[in-house]
Amino acid sequence: MAIAAQPQMPRVWRAESKPHKFCPGCGHGIVLKALGEAVDALGIQERTIFGCDIGCSLLSWDFFNLDTIQTHHGRTTPVLVGIKRARPELVVVSYMGDGGAYAIGAQHLVSSASRNDLVTIIVVNNTVYAMTGGQMAPTTLPGQKTETTPYGRDVELTGRPMLGPELVAAIAPPGAYVARGSVANVVQLKNYIQKGLENQIQGRGIAFIEALSSCPTNWRTNAAETWRFLEKEMSAYFPVGELRTPEEKPAARLREVPAHGPKP
Amino acid sequence: MAIAAQPQMPRVWRAESKPHKFCPGCGHGIVLKALGEAVDALGIQERTIFGCDIGCSLLSWDFFNLDTIQTHHGRTTPVLVGIKRARPELVVVSYMGDGGAYAIGAQHLVSSASRNDLVTIIVVNNTVYAMTGGQMAPTTLPGQKTETTPYGRDVELTGRPMLGPELVAAIAPPGAYVARGSVANVVQLKNYIQKGLENQIQGRGIAFIEALSSCPTNWRTNAAETWRFLEKEMSAYFPVGELRTPEEKPAARLREVPAHGPKP
């Protein structure tokens, strides 16, 4: 049978839930494409658990043909760490926004980094609290107008944009993988995410990838302005690249939590 | 009248509550001596608010002749930031343990650092959760035995000791002051704390001082072993010194929140 041309979605995308729930031009779709390609490339669909946060990431709760758990705002990493500690054979992906990662969930990020938890964390940095309608995020650029900085972010009063990968890189033990990519360079981003997944699979340590991403809805930008803000303003503040690679530490660590009692 | 020799407590210490409630040989007493000397030196007793955490730091709730507020575990910094934002003319000191700072309160630390809040944070690093009887802390050394690492801290399972000043230094904006001292060098520690207070008074930014400190009760050490652990083992892992100094930024920022309505 001749099959008509079909969308080139990653195999692990769930076509039944497409078009997905993100807005037109939302970077989440691009990040999840990179993640999908990486999962495909590693052939780990059957043992990957995807966790999404509250924030626009929650809209991906039925995005993949992956066992998925949509958690609370900022709590995705603990839930997935809980899973990983219980079933180390699984590959866990913790997917969230900058607010979930750097504000309400910062204690979990810091602690997972210092514990070198075997989890791959992907943070979508769109400089705003998108889900709640565009308030200031820890990543909002100086002078940027948001719903809670209506006159532009005043760095004297509210500080400077959080540098997430830099923070993780400063405290994570050897074996960590830390990088910042961008939806403006999907191939590189996929590459980083794939390395991040491998780092977990090889038991080296935490993997942390921030993705610079777009939110045309809350930025109130058209396509051209969206790219400009992302590629010019954001990239100038948040340098793209790898901050930590795990070569320092040999692959190894695999912990087992054996089953007890009358389990199936 | 000839006065008999009296203890050389810092003027701001409250003699009525001495001997204080800390154990014999506890480093908290030394840190609070350094803090007391620094407050004395700056002559800011009348406008300094001292906040202590839950953890052994709570035992200092009536330690000083300072308006003092004993808060919740990990929440001292937000309470004092709340005070500072409301009354910028006050000098606020947030005093806590490593557990309060780097575990349960890590989101507040990270956020105050990135906001460059005008607060002076002093963290007593004694490598354990002392108040609760000596469990593992984020700062517990590799191999160290605690109540929750009875066979020694396994870095593969629980990660490596948290480097607090390094974390703050990685993300705080220009104007921040970050240092690590030790109760083994009281003069230096007092110096750091004094600089930290000045940083706040001058409106430059956050001041963060970690103090390596002793907990003979939970370490189960005698005096000689206490000094050895502090000066050899801890200092080897946690380098003492200044990590960020505020020269990068001119003194300035003073915000005013004027009173409204029928206030006294």
Add this chain to the structure above:
Amino acid sequence: MATKPITGEQRAFMTGNEVVAWAALAAGADIMYGYPITPQNEIMHYWTRMAPKYERAFLQTEDEISAGFTTVGGVLAGKRAFTATAGPGNVLMQEAMAMAEMMRLPTVVVVTQRGGPSTATVIYSQQELNLTCFGGNGEGLRIVYSPASHDELFTYVIKAFNSAWKYRFPTFVLGDGYQSKMREPVTLFDPEERGINMEVCRPMVGLPGLPGEERDPAHLRNTYNLEDELYQVLTDSIREYEAMASEVAEWDAWSADEAEVLVIAHGVVSRAARAAVEALRQGGVQAGYFRSITLRPFPVDALRPLASRARHLLVVESAYGQLQRLVQASLYGLETPVSGYLRPGMGITPEEVARAVHSLI
């Protein structure tokens, strides 16, 4: 000094969130601390737009834990400070409110209830009654107002500041997502012009005078070493709470005496209840309506005689029996049968209430 945000009476058509922001301004609130959450967000949006014009302050915190504790800091410093939250944020806020309860701190929190438990929906419910009245590891020594209209939202936000600072119990205005997002006419006013005196806010730390020499230092704590010390503190607070209860309790009733069915509700649902009761009366059904404006303290003295003379009680709420439990516990001893029309997370219309009343008679 900055100009007054409102002079005279101003009629407006706006959302409840906007009303809250204006009310806080009118009350002379000095500073808002907050973390975004739907459906509360626009309170912050309006506040951040207006605050600089009236020299008020704002701090966006890293989470609701911090919003709660910075608010605690604000009131300790003697400022009229407040925050707003909802749902999972309200859950987190309880840690700070437990401290405020213990230390008798006059915090003000506006809650805009959304569906629960967990993240649930961002829309509406009345499922945070229990959490707001009794959250934390304590006894619920709090004041909780449940307004039903924009006019009341305005009035009770102002009143919340006064009750908090007068009685020194953490005070809540328990709104909901509907009230937050809906637009209806409202009259804004300057409290002073209406003869409402704002309570003076006295700082608890940072007092004048050299501590230890010119005055005692403030040594404020929430931790005690002995059971007996704690018991003493609690007993004093409970006594003061109970002493002010009848002064603070508020309610509203309509055609409630000798009702065949007395409909009991709170908040926005009470509007449907009242409309239903009015319609039923017109249709010849002897229905009555009672509404608890304060949920804590609960207006038991007002309700009890009415309830005892009614033939049925019908509790109507967008929750599964949270108000009903309060009603039953408060009215224990009566024999009037109680039913519930319980719709967790769902709006309730007058028609539904009328139907529920009919099913009882």
Add this chain to the structure above:
Amino acid sequence: MATKPITGEQRAFMTGNEVVAWAALAAGADIMYGYPITPQNEIMHYWTRMAPKYERAFLQTEDEISAGFTTVGGVLAGKRAFTATAGPGNVLMQEAMAMAEMMRLPTVVVVTQRGGPSTATVIYSQQELNLTCFGGNGEGLRIVYSPASHDELFTYVIKAFNSAWKYRFPTFVLGDGYQSKMREPVTLFDPEERGINMEVCRPMVGLPGLPGEERDPAHLRNTYNLEDELYQVLTDSIREYEAMASEVAEWDAWSADEAEVLVIAHGVVSRAARAAVEALRQGGVQAGYFRSITLRPFPVDALRPLASRARHLLVVESAYGQLQRLVQASLYGLETPVSGYLRPGMGITPEEVARAVHSLI
């Protein structure tokens, strides 16, 4: 496979915290997640000592929020996972428990109540009843056991795992600081040898088979877009909760019929209540004793007839009316007068209870 921690019946003299650790081992708990807090700490201390010997796992988290959510992760992965906390930790734990309640996750939490509200004391109280039964922004669809002795602590920790996994509601064992820290004789046993079958733990994620091809992927969420979707989910859960309630509810009574004063208590206080009632009976006073072993669901069917035939009810608790409110709400419609002997944060002795009973007659 590791050897069994307990074979046969073993008599021992130990603290309650040690009992909990042994019970979790005996129940085949796979992993504990936890954050230190007094008076729960020694549960973790014993667990970390014994876990490696029996191939169990442990994770010390950064706070109780994380302890709650990692526990959620553990049960999602299909493991018999648990945590333990108290006081302010219990307040923070509610966020995760609200999620567990919404998603029907079989989490097990051991609570060792301490003085409240706020940090208060590290010692003892019964002030977390309301929090544990109804914490979070939901309706309290939870199972809460309140044991009174070390033997029960052992039994109900084991039972908690089974109830959680059978009914899929978050389950709590509500102990207290006294029980945690006191030593008394206890009999430990292997549940299997007593004919107790441990419920099978089925994973909710990480199932076998390629998702989307060989099976549907698990898409688990707690957020809904419409009021109606949420209402449907809640209605189903409530129905199932109410259906299992009579199966799960447990109580204990002694000489409770036609009592002149029926003393109602729970947890460790019920021991004093029972001792007082025994002494009163010996002294010719017709006192009775009723104890709620499950606080959620509350054993209303058992209590109601006894309470209706009593002349007075006396609720005795180390809290200010938290059990009393539950009792009054559950028994609404009865006319038997209720009094409370309410001592927030204080231990209660048989002598005190007897005195309180005498004051009623």
Add this chain to the structure above:
Amino acid sequence: MSVAFKPITTENGKGIFHLFPALCKGCGLCIEKCPVDTIGWARQLGAFGTPVVEPGHGKPCIACKKCQLVCPDAAIWIERRNGQGRTDALTAAPQAPGNEK
């Protein structure tokens, strides 16, 4: 894939431009990224009732696949005219090892 999407297929320059209107939300990100400016708005409406895109508005397509790469909704598939479309690294779904059916 149990769901099928109907493409609008347009040959242009070196590429075969498959556009899936049920997926396209009309965000315009692809338009901005096309190096030859060939993409523009079409009359047909997409998933959100807004116009979808089509090639042919500028210079001929060079089959660089940039548009396909950046589309957040996988609404574009560019086949090279020689028919090698499915083999490109990032843009095609590779077979997961052991998952060939």
Add this chain to the structure above:
Amino acid sequence: MSVAFKPITTENGKGIFHLFPALCKGCGLCIEKCPVDTIGWARQLGAFGTPVVEPGHGKPCIACKKCQLVCPDAAIWIERRNGQGRTDALTAAPQAPGNEK
């Protein structure tokens, strides 16, 4: 200071060793830090019912004040024999500006 502490005063070497038994908890930190090992246990009991310290167990005191510095309880005050004890930087309580009474 409205509270007064009674010292045990011992002259030793270059120093006058004031020890306040009501403050000394017998931790021994000072003993370890004395460069001349002059500090040792005394018979008198301190705040916690444990022995306090005294000089005279080793070489004469050089008035380096290390013991005073590290004492967490401010239980030691070393005066130099020339009587300048109150002027040393860290160990003496300086007058806060404007606070002179």
Add this chain to the structure above:
Amino acid sequence: MALNLKIALAGEGGQGVQSVAEILTEAAYHAGYQPLYIPNFGVEQRGGVSVAFVQISEAPVSAPKFTTGDIVVALSHRAVERARQYVGPETLLVFDASLADDVRRVYGEGQKSLAVPALAIAKEGLHPRVFNVIILGVLVGVTGFLERRDVEQALERQFGHKFAQDPSLKELNYRALERGYLLGSERLEVGNRI
């Protein structure tokens, strides 16, 4: 009895039903009525059916939502289905004429309804952007309780800053309003019956 109007409007995120509700209630408020308007809202910023609940009364409105509308407006495929629950036997269903098949499928033949070719008019005669203003006009026409001036002032308050930038926009909007008004007022008797 006095005016007591319940209108539910349902459409896709971009179709502007919330603006219609806002302008209508603003106009009613300034005309001395007691309107209450509440949007539905969910977790998605875009996408999903958007519903607006409007009540306009002489006395304060009781509950913010209602069981059955006097008028229900459905502007898209999915909206036709979603709006079903608010439509009773007496409800006037206003829909875009292009949805006639959907309406027939969901509501059968008997439903009291008004098909408005708003999409077609907007696309051809005017501009897709003013589609919702045509609907606004229809509602004003059908209900007949508002002065034209009230509505224009409300339009001005809502879009005034845009009109200032681009005066042709103002003209476009006024024309759209007029077109809708004419279509609606033909059914004024319906409005009176409500």
Add this chain to the structure above:
Amino acid sequence: MALNLKIALAGEGGQGVQSVAEILTEAAYHAGYQPLYIPNFGVEQRGGVSVAFVQISEAPVSAPKFTTGDIVVALSHRAVERARQYVGPETLLVFDASLADDVRRVYGEGQKSLAVPALAIAKEGLHPRVFNVIILGVLVGVTGFLERRDVEQALERQFGHKFAQDPSLKELNYRALERGYLLGSERLEVGNRI
């Protein structure tokens, strides 16, 4: 009536009252009784008065704490005051002989009491470390329900690892126990009256 003994012990942090309670209840448990022991605990790791509540009964004990003790032990200045609340008219107050003045001040002359020169004995004859074991011996002697062997075994369980390292320690402890026992058993009649 069967044995039902309530003992409260109060002392400074380092005085080892909790060990006394632990050993006493361990011994009672192995002797077939149903003891219940609960320490008080506060936020301070060291410092503060430490109180131990011990109940030994043939039937399970009811409440973990009690209003009035049969025996109350006070081993320090502050403990004499702190223990006041547990002392009733029938209570036997055991205290270190050095505290006689304090006891007189707080309790007057009428209190049934037993002064034990334990500190003096420990300091002179034995070693300050075994001060609490003397007290243990006193309690065993006064109550008279335990076999010496039970207590020695409990001592062994508590300190066995230390005894193994230093056999002289064992001897010291046994002697302290013996000394206390003799002092206590002189008042055995008190124990019997309880």
